[in-house]
Amino acid sequence: MRENPADEVAANAMLLERGGFVYKTMAGVYDYLPLGYRVLERITAIIREEMNAIGGQELLLSALQPKERWEKTGRWKTFADMYRFKDNSGREMGLAPTHEDAIAEIALRSIRSWRDLPLAVYQIQTKFRDEPRAKSGLIRGREFLMKDLYSFHRDENDLEKFYAVADQAYRRIYKRCDVPVYMTEASGGTFTKSLSHEYQVFSPAGEDWTIYCTKCGFAQNQEISTHKGGDACPRCGSTLDAGRSIEVGNIFKLGTKFSEAVGLSYTDETGVAHPVVMGCYGIGAGRLLATIAETHADSAGLVWPEAVAPFRAHIVALGSRDGAEERNIFSAAEKLYARLTRNKISALFDDRPDKSAGEKFADSDLVGIPTRVVISPKTMKKNSIEVKRRNQKEARIMTVKELISELRQIS
Amino acid sequence: MRENPADEVAANAMLLERGGFVYKTMAGVYDYLPLGYRVLERITAIIREEMNAIGGQELLLSALQPKERWEKTGRWKTFADMYRFKDNSGREMGLAPTHEDAIAEIALRSIRSWRDLPLAVYQIQTKFRDEPRAKSGLIRGREFLMKDLYSFHRDENDLEKFYAVADQAYRRIYKRCDVPVYMTEASGGTFTKSLSHEYQVFSPAGEDWTIYCTKCGFAQNQEISTHKGGDACPRCGSTLDAGRSIEVGNIFKLGTKFSEAVGLSYTDETGVAHPVVMGCYGIGAGRLLATIAETHADSAGLVWPEAVAPFRAHIVALGSRDGAEERNIFSAAEKLYARLTRNKISALFDDRPDKSAGEKFADSDLVGIPTRVVISPKTMKKNSIEVKRRNQKEARIMTVKELISELRQIS
Numbered sequence: 165m166r167e168n169p170a171d172e173v174a175a176n177a178m179l180l181e182r183g184g185f186v187y188k189t190m191a192g193v194y195d196y197l198p199l200g201y202r203v204l205e206r207i208t209a210i211i212r213e214e215m216n217a218i219g220g221q222e223l224l225l226s227a228l229q230p231k232e233r234w235e236k237t238g239r240w241k242t243f244a245d246m247y248r249f250k251d252n253s254g255r256e257m258g259l260a261p262t263h264e265d266a267i268a269e270i271a272l273r274s275i276r277s278w279r280d281l282p283l284a285v286y287q288i289q290t291k292f293r294d295e296p297r298a299k300s301g302l303i304r305g306r307e308f309l310m311k312d313l314y315s316f317h318r319d320e321n322d323l324e325k326f327y328a329v330a331d332q333a334y335r336r337i338y339k340r341c342d343v344p345v346y347m348t349e350a351s352g353g354t355f356t357k358s359l360s361h362e363y364q365v366f367s368p369a370g371e372d373w374t375i376y377c378t379k380c381g382f383a384q385n386q387e388i389s390t391h392k393g394g395d396a397c398p399r400c401g402s403t404l405d406a407g408r409s410i411e412v413g414n415i416f417k418l419g420t421k422f423s424e425a426v427g428l429s430y431t432d433e434t435g436v437a438h439p440v441v442m443g444c445y446g447i448g449a450g451r452l453l454a455t456i457a458e459t460h461a462d463s464a465g466l467v468w469p470e471a472v473a474p475f476r477a478h479i480v481a482l483g484s485r486d487g488a489e490e491r492n493i494f495s496a497a498e499k500l501y502a503r504l505t506r507n508k509i510s511a512l513f514d515d516r517p518d519k520s521a522g523e524k525f526a527d528s529d530l531v532g533i534p535t536r537v538v539i540s541p542k543t544m545k546k547n548s549i550e551v552k553r554r555n556q557k558e559a560r561i562m563t564v565k566e567l568i569s570e571l572r573q574i575s
Numbered sequence: 576m577r578e579n580p581a582d583e584v585a586a587n588a589m590l591l592e593r594g595g596f597v598y599k600t601m602a603g604v605y606d607y608l609p610l611g612y613r614v615l616e617r618i619t620a621i622i623r624e625e626m627n628a629i630g631g632q633e634l635l636l637s638a639l640q641p642k643e644r645w646e647k648t649g650r651w652k653t654f655a656d657m658y659r660f661k662d663n664s665g666r667e668m669g670l671a672p673t674h675e676d677a678i679a680e681i682a683l684r685s686i687r688s689w690r691d692l693p694l695a696v697y698q699i700q701t702k703f704r705d706e707p708r709a710k711s712g713l714i715r716g717r718e719f720l721m722k723d724l725y726s727f728h729r730d731e732n733d734l735e736k737f738y739a740v741a742d743q744a745y746r747r748i749y750k751r752c753d754v755p756v757y758m759t760e761a762s763g764g765t766f767t768k769s770l771s772h773e774y775q776v777f778s779p780a781g782e783d784w785t786i787y788c789t790k791c792g793f794a795q796n797q798e799i800s801t802h803k804g805g806d807a808c809p810r811c812g813s814t815l816d817a818g819r820s821i822e823v824g825n826i827f828k829l830g831t832k833f834s835e836a837v838g839l840s841y842t843d844e845t846g847v848a849h850p851v852v853m854g855c856y857g858i859g860a861g862r863l864l865a866t867i868a869e870t871h872a873d874s875a876g877l878v879w880p881e882a883v884a885p886f887r888a889h890i891v892a893l894g895s896r897d898g899a900e901e902r903n904i905f906s907a908a909e910k911l912y913a914r915l916t917r918n919k920i921s922a923l924f925d926d927r928p929d930k931s932a933g934e935k936f937a938d939s940d941l942v943g944i945p946t947r948v949v950i951s952p953k954t955m956k957k958n959s960i961e962v963k964r965r966n967q968k969e970a971r972i973m974t975v976k977e978l979i980s981e982l983r984q985i986s
Contacts, residue, residue, distance in 0.1 A: 165684075187681045190668070193639045195681060198632040198696065205633075221609040222616075227638075227701065228604045228718045249660030251717075252705045257601070259670075270598045270606060273576075279929075285609065290638065290701060294663045306662075307639045518690075 174369055176454040177301025179466050183530045185474075192298025192306035194450070199531070202474035204309065207456075208288050208449050210340050210471065211311045214333040218326075220286040220313050225263050225270070227290060231256040237265045237425040242354050245293040259292035264355065264444055267314045268422035275440055278318055278432050282326060286313035288449060300371060302454035303410055313445040318430065323417055323441045330445050334363060334413055337447065341456055342469035343412060346376050350385035352416060355444065359388070360416040364409035369458045374409040377402055410455050418442040466532030467554050470574055475512040477504055477571065478533035482521050482540040489541055497539045500549070500564060509571050511537075529554070535571065585780055587865040588712025590877050594942045596868075596885075603709025603717035605861070610942070613885035615720065618867075619699050619860050621751050621882065622722045625744040629737075631697040631724050636674050636681070638701060642667040648676045648836040653765050656704040670703035675766065675855055678725045679833035686851060689729055689843050693737060697724035699860060711782060713865035714821055724856040729841065734828055734852045741856050745774060745824055748858065752867055753880035754823060757787050761796040763827060766855065770799070771827040775820035780869045785820040788813055821866050829853040877943030878965050881985055886923040888915055888982065889944035891935050893951040894928075900952055908950045911960070911975060920982050922948075940965070946982065 168178040169188070177194075180186045185200030196204055212222070231248075234240035240258075247259040260266065267285065274280060291310045298304050313330065317323040331347065338345045345363040352360045362385060364374045373386035375393060380400035384391065391398065393406030420439040423429065429437045453472075460467045470476065481497035483490040497513060504511045512533060514524050521540075528536050538550040543561065551567055552559035562570075579589040580599065588605075591597045596611030607615055623633070642659075645651035651669075658670040671677065678696065685691060702721045709715050724741065728734040742758065749756045756774040763771045773796060775785045784797035786804060791811035795802065802809065804817030831850040834840065840848045864883075871878045881887065892908035894901040908924060915922045923944060925935050932951075939947050949961040954972060962978055963970035973981075 184685070187684065189637050189644075189677070190639065190641050193637045195637050195677070196635040197681075197685075198634050201634045204635070223609050223612045224607040224615070224720075226600050226604045226606050226718050228601065228703070230601050233600075245663075247660065247662065249658065251658065252656075252707065266600065266606070270608075273598065274595070274608075279927075292639070296663065307637050309635075516690075 172301060173299055174301030174303065174454075174458075175461065176303060176369060176457040179461055179530070180302065180454070180457055183466060183532070186302065190306070192295055192304060194302055194305065199474050200453070203453055203456075203468070203472055204449060206472045206474075207341060207452055208309075208311070211288065211337055211447060211449065214337050214340075215286045215311065215313055218284065218329050218333045220284045222287060223285050224287050224289055225260070225266050227259050227292060229258045229260045229266065231258065233269055234258065234265050237268070237422055239265060239354055245295060247292050247294050261291055261293045262355075262444075262446070263287070263289075263312055264314065264418060264422045264442070265425075268426045268428050268442065271316060271423075271440070272426060272428055275316060275428060275430055278430055281316055281318045281430060281440070282322055283316040284313060284326070286311060286445075300369060302450050303369060303458075304371065305448075305450060308451065309449040311447045311449055315443040315445070317441040317443070318432070318438065320417075320419070320441055323419075323443050327415065327417060327443055330415060330443070331361070334415070334445070334447070338363060338365075338412065340471050341452060342471065343452070343455055343459060345412065346374060346381065346383040346409070348374050348376070348383040348385050348409075349388065350411075350414065351388050355416045356418050356421060358417055358419065360414055362411045363413035365412050365455050365459065366407045366409045367455065367458050368408055370408040370410040372409050372411055373406060375404055375406050377404055410451070410458070412452050412455050413445075413447040415445045416443065418444055460532070464526070465530030468532045468534060470534050473532070473534050475510045475533050476575075477509055477511040477535045477537055477567075478528050478531065479504075479511050479513045480521075480524050480528055480536060480538045481513070481515055482524070482538065483517075489544075493539050493541065493544060496544060500537065500539065503564060504568070507568050507572070509568065534574075535567075537567065583712060584710055585712030585714065585865075585869075586872065587714060587780060587868040590872055590941070591713065591865070591868055594877060597713065601717070603706055603715060605713055605716065610885050611864070614864055614867075614879070614883055615860060617883045617885075618752060618863055619720075619722070622699065622748055622858060622860065625748050625751075626697045626722065626724060629695065629740050629744045631695045633698060634696050635698050635700055636671070636677050638670050638703060640669045640671045640677065642669065644680055645669065645676050648679070648833055650676060650765055656706060658703050658705050672702055672704045673766075673855075673857070674698070674700075674723055675725065675829060675833045675853070676836075679837045679839050679853065682727060682834075682851070683837060683839055686727060686839060686841055689841055692727055692729045692841060692851070693733055694727040695724060695737070697722060697856075711780060713861050714780060714869075715782065716859075716861060719862065720860045722858045722860055726854040726856070728852040728854070729843070729849065731828075731830070731852055734830075734854050738826065738828060738854055741826060741854070742772070745826070745856070745858070749774060749776075749823065751882050752863060753882065754863070754866055754870060756823065757785060757792065757794040757820070759785050759787070759794040759796050759820075760799065761822075761825065762799050766827045767829050767832060769828055769830065771825055773822045774824040776823050776866050776870065777818045777820045778866065778869050779819055781819040781821040783820050783822055784817060786815055786817050788815055821862070821869070823863050823866050824856075824858040826856045827854065829855055872943070875937070876941030879943045879945060881945050884943070884945050886921045886944050887986075888920055888922040888946045888948055888978075889939050889942065890915075890922055890924045891932075891939055891947060891949045892924070892926055893932050893935070893949065900955075904950050904952065904955060907955060911948065911950065914975060915979070918979050918983075920979065945985075946978075948978065
């Protein structure tokens with residue numbers, strides 16, 4: 165799209181819609197088009213790798229939830245944003261906004277003894293929340309893809325250990341996605357009476373305010389903080405800052421709230437029964453994508469980090485396909501495409517014959533693929549290509565071999 | 576679970592639940608546990624490969640659907656099984672039982688000219704249908720993972736060509752999953768006035784009846800057939816059979832029904848506008864998993880085909896971990912596990928110290944991993960292992976090296 169969509173105020177949604185990454189079906193409900201799905205796939209692949217690395221086993225739980233299950237944990241009434249309805253037979257059900265209630269019940273079947281613990285399972289699954297305000301683009305969705313990990317332990321001490329391991333995995337995920345985070349103390353909401361931790365990214369698009377210390381890393385969500393920007397840091401004495409931020413993840417020590425509600429216990433080595441201690445760990449995959457878009461953009465468009473870019477190279481062939489010289493250019497571009505693909509470097513090929521060089525360059529900047537490769541009459545004569553990194557100003561002339569060697573070093 | 580679940584009548588659900596593949600949350604609503612998710616992942620990987628091979632581009636559409644979209648195509652009222660409800664603000668919406676209505680609207684943004692055609696997009700996404708009868712286990716789900724491909728063409732002729740290409744891709748998918756299918760003529764339902772094609776697998780668990788010819792492959796869904804078992808085949812004159820069958824896929828020539836409803840047209844080389852011609856192509860991934868379970872089982876449990884098995888080898892270490900000899904056995908089993916993993920042969924290791932050999936063998940048969948490897952005092956002495964294929968009666972004694980070489984040849 166040439167223009168920003170009229171009904172969006174969030175930069176992430178404007179750029180992602182204009183660039184053909186997403187389609188807006190309703191406020192807070194977005195479809196991932198092929199370009200956007202490729203980014204989402206790369207983000208979920210990173211998340212999967214890190215969850216598997218800490219022993220998480222993947223599963224997939226249902227969105228449809230029976231009322232009875234949520235009544236057991238007391239959240240049928242307290243979880244305000246749950247979509248609730250009756251089916252054709254009159255049975256009341258809801259769409260899962262999260263899965264603590266479900267996983268605690270399901271774990272009843274597999275956790276009996278201390279030998280079954282610890283256990284960590286996760287899913288990358290679509291959640292639904294009837295959000296009253298959904299104007300931050302993909303940052304606050306009514307339907308959104310989320311990674312949720314649940315851990316089960318014999319005691320608080322074992323939970324603490326895993327909580328620290330999960331924290332490290334989260335930091336690796338954000339680092340790989342090039343999103344700098346502050347681990348922030350926050351309220352436990354309907355999940356736990358104790359505090360939770362959020363991962364906050366500073367951005368004007370954020371819906372949260374974080375009070376933080378750049379020196380020691382202390383950070384609290386303003387909602388629970390007794391401090392404000394300008395105060396002395398309670399941990400190191402330095403001056404606190406305050407800033408708008410996006411919550412890109414949260415982790416909770418659930419304790420025994422859900423296990424006691426459903427009767428989830430284990431017997432220890434001496435045959436004594438104890439309630440299972442639980443933790444939960446969430447990352448919105450779509451929100452992370454939107455946050456990367458918010459924090460990796462300039463006036464011309466998106467600037468994807470290499471690790472999550474939909475393609476690594478954007479091949480732009482200039483001119484129509486009509487003249488003999490132009491046929492040569494398109495044929496050279498096709499060869500380049502095949503050669504990059506053989507070298508496992510994904511490439512998008514702009515072969516539109518009816519667009520000017522200016523339009524193609526503007527679209528390439530908007531889409532934000534890290535490396536742009538231009539094939540034109542000028543470069544063809546020198547048997548070379550023009551390479552420009554999206555995050556650099558100057559283009560460079562090089563051979564295809566040099567490009568491949570350079571891209572291999574980046575990956 | 577030792578016993579079949581009391582509330583199931585379908586063999587697929589009984590075996591999948593007992594074996595720890597799925598958990599039943601409600602009738603027609605199943606959760607995939609880690610073991611089941613691994614099978615689902617292998618099935619969706621096969622589907623993705625074949626869809627990408629015919630030029631399908633993956634995307635991901637929303638489940639939440641605005642009423643207005645479905646009113647345009649006339650299906651808000653006619654699609655009986657759609658879950659419909661109001662959100663907190665009173666807005667009417669539904670959960671997508673399929674996505675023709677959505678994709679036709681979304682395609683308005685990207686299809687303008689003949690140059691944009693043909694186009695094929697697909698997703699592997701969770702659908703919802705308020706099924707009045709959901710007693711066939713995972714075969715008829717209220718919530719189910721489905722692959723749906725949509726194709727866009729300039730004319731019927733181009734659709735016909737792609738329809739044949741998609742048919743070949745479907746046959747490859749079923750063949751790789753070891754499910755023999757009949758391509759069967761069927762009604763077009765709310766999708767099209769012309770006939771559709773279903774892929775039917777013969778099984779007593781099926782909800783359909785298919786009239787078919789084993790000689791020439793002619794097949795019709797009984798609902799539309801003017802023939803019956805015993806009649807002469809209208810194509811080759813041979814005798815027709817009739818059998819209960821499971822529909823594991825369906826393909827439709829939609830024509831211009833949806834494109835005309837939303838105004839989706841393209842301009843040809845001379846500037847004349849035409850409605851886009853569409854096709855759609857569905858495979859229920861969960862239903863395919865259940866069909867494989869139905870058709871690959873014996874009295875002892877599941878017998879997964881190599882291509883979709885959750886693991887390729889099931890290592891069973893006998894005895895408790897207590898004695899010195901048994902510690903040796905467990906240590907040998909752990910070494911075997913590491914060696915198989917290094918050789919990219921996935922393995923499940925039954926290291927439960929509190930189960931008898933009989934229980935472990937019964938569980939191994941139930942879970943149905945293609946190759947069982949037993950490490951016991953008997954084999955340890957000979958520095959070898961006992962290998963039994965799930966679909967063979969006899970166990971064989973061999974070295975680990977021989978096992979690895981054999982499994983490499985199978986894959």
